[in-house]
Amino acid sequence: MFIPFFFILLYNRDRVGISAFIAPCDFFFPDANAGSGRSDAADWIRTAYHDMATHNVNDGTGGLDASIRFAEEQSRPENIGDGFINNTINVLGANRYVSIADTIALAAVMAFENCGGPEISYRGGRVDADGPNTPGVPEPQDSLDSHIAAFARQGFTQTEMISLVACGHSFGGVQHSLFPDVVPDLNDTTNRLSVQHFDSTFVTFDNKVASEYIAGTTGNPLVVGLNDTKNSDKRIFGSDGNATMLSFANSPELFASTCASLIARMVDTVPRGVELTEIITPLPFKPANLQLILDGDNMVFTGDFRVWNTTDTSLVVMMLYDDHAGATHNTTLAPRRLGTSFAINARYGAAWYGLDSFTFDGVAGIKNMRFSVNGKLEDQDGIGFAVQDSVLFSQSSCLFSPHPVSARIDIAVRNGVNPSRIYLEHATTDSTGRPTVIETDIAPPTQPIAANSAYSIWSHNLTDNLFYTIGAEINGAKISTWANNAGIFHSCPT
Numbered sequence: 001m002f003i004p005f006f007f008i009l010l011y012n013r014d015r016v017g018i019s020a021f022i023a024p025c026d027f028f029f030p031d032a033n034a035g036s037g038r039s040d041a042a043d044w045i046r047t048a049y050h051d052m053a054t055h056n057v058n059d060g061t062g063g064l065d066a067s068i069r070f071a072e073e074q075s076r077p078e079n080i081g082d083g084f085i086n087n088t089i090n091v092l093g094a095n096r097y098v099s100i101a102d103t104i105a106l107a108a109v110m111a112f113e114n115c116g117g118p119e120i121s122y123r124g125g126r127v128d129a130d131g132p133n134t135p136g137v138p139e140p141q142d143s144l145d146s147h148i149a150a151f152a153r154q155g156f157t158q159t160e161m162i163s164l165v166a167c168g169h170s171f172g173g174v175q176h177s178l179f180p181d182v183v184p185d186l187n188d189t190t191n192r193l194s195v196q197h198f199d200s201t202f203v204t205f206d207n208k209v210a211s212e213y214i215a216g217t218t219g220n221p222l223v224v225g226l227n228d229t230k231n232s233d234k235r236i237f238g239s240d241g242n243a244t245m246l247s248f249a250n251s252p253e254l255f256a257s258t259c260a261s262l263i264a265r266m267v268d269t270v271p272r273g274v275e276l277t278e279i280i281t282p283l284p285f286k287p288a289n290l291q292l293i294l295d296g297d298n299m300v301f302t303g304d305f306r307v308w309n310t311t312d313t314s315l316v317v318m319m320l321y322d323d324h325a326g327a328t329h330n331t332t333l334a335p336r337r338l339g340t341s342f343a344i345n346a347r348y349g350a351a352w353y354g355l356d357s358f359t360f361d362g363v364a365g366i367k368n369m370r371f372s373v374n375g376k377l378e379d380q381d382g383i384g385f386a387v388q389d390s391v392l393f394s395q396s397s398c399l400f401s402p403h404p405v406s407a408r409i410d411i412a413v414r415n416g417v418n419p420s421r422i423y424l425e426h427a428t429t430d431s432t433g434r435p436t437v438i439e440t441d442i443a444p445p446t447q448p449i450a451a452n453s454a455y456s457i458w459s460h461n462l463t464d465n466l467f468y469t470i471g472a473e474i475n476g477a478k479i480s481t482w483a484n485n486a487g488i489f490h491s492c493p494t
Ligand code: HEM
Pocket: 038, 039, 042, 043, 045, 046, 049, 080, 081, 083, 138, 139, 140, 141, 147, 164, 165, 167, 168, 169, 171, 172, 173, 174, 175, 176, 178, 179, 195, 232, 236
């Protein structure tokens, strides 16, 4: 069945976000009918490698920096195929918080983890290139010496080359349409795109790429392909007398742990000067999509939360929150269950819940929140979850006319905060496709307008669209609201 993209992303919380594209693991967008022979999981892994493979350890250039998105790189013979954009970068959803390169790395890690592979450490912080990198992806007709040299330039030894190729080639295969001299027309209705797979389990991570090779039963088209000049896996796998491949064939555990470490290194290979974060692990309990709105004397709080690795469908959630006067309040939230997303191998599941909005004292405000989930405190080991209520969308904002857009956005600013700037944020992309935020400063009010005893209003007329978040600079630090408020403008009183 064809599942439209927007439906997956917006409504089907059982397959949240990009995980929808690799669950099941033979899903191939946009041809979602099983039996295409291709998979998004394989394309995501190949994309991460091809993006990284331009790295040069000597001069620090290239690496995982999303330079693969440039048409010039894609048009190179070394990047043959169409797996880099439409079912990859275009669906991964980079945004102002997550670079394109970070989404490519995350997608490769998720493909392994979701499709039978080991857990792989993930770091963030990759920076998107502003142009193509120097060519450098190995091609199957290249000599063994040239492959060894290419991997050395990328920062990998010969043994690591054998291993990394085996890890990647646990997924996917070679397409007849791209390599007709390697793969014949398979004429197979269960493999419509005629992809000869590297092993018999092409959407599952396992050591069959090694065990079938060692047993001599492999169908790997880069080992037994029709054009021997292009049998690069045969030359690479055999280059140490089969020692590495034999060790993987004998030990699925060794293969998995080797791939976990090498794939992490692959996605962490970045241009010199880029600093990656510490390893990021999922929070056990994560508030998401939070929105705080000032409505006269009240604040209205809405949001979702995600509970990691649970199958519990009957959570009782209490939110505890501190106000500006130092008092702690609590409210029992009524979670509406949105769905669960489970890995195919069921190592983890995540349950998503939506909160009914709740209203509290908009003068006392909110500084910090904690949650009690079935009686267990979720407070990030005492840190809690900080909430900014310095600058908020005010429900007094209103729409004069939808077409053409004419509206007044009212921004509630907490008295005493004294921002040096308030601005509207428009999330967009620059000329090279990188996510960026355009800031439009708002003039301070000529005379104070009180929203309530704790907040004043800054107003600005909108004439282009309503899709803005609100930003402010306070003591040199930037803060911003999360949601654009396009949907909640009331009509202006006439
Ligand atoms: C000497 C090094 C390598 C060579 C010559 C090579 C060559 C190839 C070729 C010719 C294809 C077929 C592409 C197509 O028909 O769509 C392919 C597919 C693939 N490669 Fe490699 N590869 C190498 C290393 C790697 C590495 C290091 C990884 C990842 C760690 C990797 C991951 C993949 C994946 C996942 C596919 C399947 C793509 C799909 O089915 O859509 N390759 N490779």
